Amino acid sequence: MYNFxxxxxxxxxxxxxxxxxxxxxxxxxxxxxASHHKRRPQLGAVxxxxxxxxKTDYFEHRRELSNEEWQRVRQTLTDSYKYINSSNVDAVILxxxxxxxxxxLAKSYLGYLQAERIEPxxxxxxxLLRVYNAAHHTRALSDAEQSEIVHICDAxxxxxxxxxxxxxxxxxHGLVATxxxxxxxxxxxxxxxxxxxxxxxxxxxxxxxxxxxxxxxLAWRLLEEMLLARKLPKCEVYLAxxxxxxxxxxxxxxxxxxxxxxxxxxxxxxxxLVAQQLxxxxxxxxQQFQVASTRLDRMGKCTACQQHLQHVAISxxxxxxxxxxxxAKVLIRNDVFQxxxxxxxxxxxxxxxxxxxxxxxxxxxxxxxxxxxxxxxQQLAKLLATVVRYFKERRKxxxxxxxxxxxxxxxxxxxxxxxxxxxFLTNNLSHDDPFLLYATLRSGQETDFFSRDLMRSHAFLLGxxxxxxxxxxxxxxxxxxxxxxxxxxxxxxxxxxxxxxxxKVNNVWHVPCCDTYMTQPPDSFEVPExxxxxxxx
Numbered sequence: 001m002y003n004f005x006x007x008x009x010x011x012x013x014x015x016x017x018x019x020x021x022x023x024x025x026x027x028x029x030x031x032x033x034a035s036h037h038k039r040r041p042q043l044g045a046v047x048x049x050x051x052x053x054x055k056t057d058y059f060e061h062r063r064e065l066s067n068e069e070w071q072r073v074r075q076t077l078t079d080s081y082k083y084i085n086s087s088n089v090d091a092v093i094l095x096x097x098x099x100x101x102x103x104x105l106a107k108s109y110l111g112y113l114q115a116e117r118i119e120p121x122x123x124x125x126x127x128l129l130r131v132y133n134a135a136h137h138t139r140a141l142s143d144a145e146q147s148e149i150v151h152i153c154d155a156x157x158x159x160x161x162x163x164x165x166x167x168x169x170x171x172x173h174g175l176v177a178t179x180x181x182x183x184x185x186x187x188x189x190x191x192x193x194x195x196x197x198x199x200x201x202x203x204x205x206x207x208x209x210x211x212x213x214x215x216x217x218l219a220w221r222l223l224e225e226m227l228l229a230r231k232l233p234k235c236e237v238y239l240a241x242x243x244x245x246x247x248x249x250x251x252x253x254x255x256x257x258x259x260x261x262x263x264x265x266x267x268x269x270x271x272x273l274v275a276q277q278l279x280x281x282x283x284x285x286x287q288q289f290q291v292a293s294t295r296l297d298r299m300g301k302c303t304a305c306q307q308h309l310q311h312v313a314i315s316x317x318x319x320x321x322x323x324x325x326x327x328a329k330v331l332i333r334n335d336v337f338q339x340x341x342x343x344x345x346x347x348x349x350x351x352x353x354x355x356x357x358x359x360x361x362x363x364x365x366x367x368x369x370x371x372x373x374x375x376x377x378q379q380l381a382k383l384l385a386t387v388v389r390y391f392k393e394r395r396k397x398x399x400x401x402x403x404x405x406x407x408x409x410x411x412x413x414x415x416x417x418x419x420x421x422x423x424f425l426t427n428n429l430s431h432d433d434p435f436l437l438y439a440t441l442r443s444g445q446e447t448d449f450f451s452r453d454l455m456r457s458h459a460f461l462l463g464x465x466x467x468x469x470x471x472x473x474x475x476x477x478x479x480x481x482x483x484x485x486x487x488x489x490x491x492x493x494x495x496x497x498x499x500x501x502x503x504k505v506n507n508v509w510h511v512p513c514c515d516t517y518m519t520q521p522p523d524s525f526e527v528p529e530x531x532x533x534x535x536x537x
Contacts, residue, residue, distance in 0.1 A: 051096070059096055064108035067115055090120055094127035100135040103145075122160065125152050126170025133205075136177035137236075146178040153184070168192045169202045176209040185209075200231045200519070207233060208240035216244070220258075227266050230460075235517050238274045246281055252288050253536055260509050260534070263502040267471065267521045269514040275532055287537065294510075294533040300498030304533035307505050309498040312476045316445065318469045323441045325466055326458075340426065348424060348435055349442075355399065355422045357443040360391050360479065362421070363436050363451040364402035370452055370481040381409035385416050386490050387450060387481065392420050399424065399443075401436050433458060440477065448495065450479040454523040475500065475525045496525050509534040 058065060058073050065073070070093075077084045077092060084092055090113065097106040106128055113120055120128075132149050135141060141149075153171050157163065163171070168188040175185040185206055192198040203226040210219035219241070223233055238259070245255035263270065270278075275293070282291040294304035301308045314322070367387050368380035384400070391398050398421040406425065407414065417423065426435060433453055440449040459470045475496060482491040502511040512528035 055096065059102070059105065063104040065105070065112070067112050070109055070112040071116075087121070088123065090118070090124040091127050094124060094131065098127070098131055098134060100131075100138040103131050103135045106131045122156050122163070122167045122170075125156055126167055128152065129170050129174030133173040133177050141177055146181075149174045149178055150181050153181075162194075163188070163191060165192045165196045165198070169199055172202050173205055176205045182209050182213070197229050197231075198226070200226070200234060203231060204234035204237050208236045211237070211240040211244045214244060216241075216255075220262075223262065230520070232266075232268060232517075232519060232521065235271050235273050238270065239277055242274075242277050242281055246284070249285060249288065252285060256289060256534075256536065260502055260504070260511065263511065265468065267468065267501045269512045269518060269522070269528060270532075271517050272513060272515055272530075273517075275511075275513045275530075278532060278534070282534075289534060289536045291535075292533045294531050295529065296498075296527060296531060300496075300527075302508075302510060302531070302533050305508050305535070307508060309510055310503050310505055312472050312497055312499045314469055314472050314476075319441075319445050319473070322462075322466060322469050322473060325462055326437060326441055326470075340431070344426060348426070349438075351424050352399075352439050352442050356439070357397070358399045358422070358439070358447055359396035361399045361401065361436055361440045361443065361447065361449045362387060362391075363432050363449070363453065364400045364406060364417075364423075365432060366451045366453055367481060368406075371484055377408065378410040378413065381406075381413040381417070382488075383484060383490075385413050386484070386488065387492075388417050388421050390490060390492060391450075398422070399439055401426070401432055401439070403427070403432070448477040448479055450481075452480045456523055472499070478525070496527060500525060500527060507536065509536070 054073065054076060058069060073093060074089055077089050078086065090109075093109055094106050097103075097109065110120065110128065113124075129149065129152060132141065132145065135145070153174055156167060156171060160167070168191050172185040172188050175188075176182045189198050189202060189206060192202060203222055207219045207222040207226075210216070210222065219237075223237065226233065241255070241259055245252050245259075262268070279291045279293070282289055292304040294302050296302060296309065299308065362384075364384050368384045371383065388398055388400065400417060400421045400423045402423065402425050404425050404427055424435070424439075426432065433451075433455060436449055436451060437455070437458060440447050455470075455474060459467045459474070462470050478495055480493045482493050484490050500512060502509060504510075509532075511532040511534060513530040513532060514528065
């Protein structure tokens with residue numbers, strides 16, 4: 001049970017020491033949340049167009065409502081929306097009071113609940129903590145407000161022996177808004193791992209707090225951990241890092257280098273918001289570094305410094321390691337044999353040994369289906385033959401990988417393909433990608449491949465540093481079909497030979513930018529329109 005005195009003090013704007021003592025001593029009913037075994041789904045978003053009148057009447061430019069007004073709001077929501085009921089309406093209402101300026105309004109609603117003797121559940125108090133966090137990002141919270149956060153967290157944790165992931169995340173956002181209790185959020189992050197992977201928001205909130213209180217080692221550890229979980233930090237983390245770095249001119253350059261190397265290692269594009277902050281910092285500290293907004297020409301030359309970006313090619317040693325690891329981690333795996341057989345893999349490897357090297361390896365079925373898989377077999381075969389002809393005209397030696405059913409395609413067209421390319425057909429259930437990549441890697445550093453597949457799963461299986469090496473190799477060697485014109489001509493996307501991630505050229509960093517925060521690194525290889533040209537002095 002949540003102590004009603006806590007709610008009364010929230011309404012009045014403070015919590016006394018006596019209240020704190022009673023909260024600590026009050027008997028609690030400890031229990032597991034029902035959602036302990038899985039993360040609680042978030043409440044569905046209320047349709048904004050239907051709520052606009054309600055917001056206008058009750059939520060805009062208001063710091064508090066009377067109990068009668070809150071009762072009307074509550075009744076309107078439960079009567080108007082079938083998925084809003086007495087169990088979740090309080091959390092929904094606090095979700096509507098989510099901006100920093102609405103903290104007094106949110107506390108007013110908690111006062112109404114106290115007056116009506118309605119106990120707020122963990123989700124409701126969690127939403128209130130989010131409002132405190134929003135206020136924290138716009139101003140320094142008072143000691144009284146921070147005390148309120150701590151006592152809300154005490155109440156939630158005291159009522160439940162184990163918290164679900166959503167409740168942990170709410171508490172983390174509340175605790176990072178305090179000056180002296182934020183480290184209590186670290187065990188909550190570990191608790192989240194019991195039932196799920198911690199969210200981007202939870203990781204980012206803690207990493208940003210660690211930077212802001214001058215604990216960069218903790219921040220970088222959290223960032224590396226979240227990248228291992230394939231989650232990209234939010235902008236607030238980089239902004240906190242830059243704010244921390246700006247406080248000490250003597251360590252600014254080292255801190256910037258660490259940030260830029262992190263972006264390079266993980267292929268991260270920074271948002272315009274972070275880019276603007278970097279440029280503003282450079283204007284304040286021109287003796288340490290300079291930043292210019294720039295673009296690249298079609299050959300990968302920076303229009304600001306006139307230098308060409310680094311070639312994307314990997315070293316011979318990296319290629320050798322990639323080849324060996326691919327064989328062990330991707331081709332020879334149980335799930336490959338579920339869609340193939342050891343005998344087929346052995347037959348394929350022997351065929352490659354006998355017929356390699358190739359200039360290009362083509363995923364035949366992927367190419368044929370590039371413009372749609374509902375077309376007649378003759379049209380599919382003609383498209384594949386056109387791609388074979390594209391490389392034949394450039395005097396390239398080609399291997400086409402396909403499946404047995406492709407033998408039933410147009411005989412004349414299929415005969416052309418077999419006459420102008422080596423052909424290996426797997427059984428109809430096999431996965432083509434591992435065979436395609438193995439043949440390309442086995443054929444040597446100069447061999448390309450043709451497929452529209454982004455190869456995400458194969459890059460992930462390689463793990464760690466090899467994933468980045470694979471991505472660079474893929475970028476340099478992957479051709480794909482853009483479209484086929486009405487006249488039958490094909491438009492082919494050729495590989496981009498320069499790097500697309502942050503990297504340094506002759507002491508000048510080039511950093512790719514995007515408009516807004518991206519939840520995942522881009523899978524396709526497209527040249528970002530906007531870059532920063534950053535010179536460290």
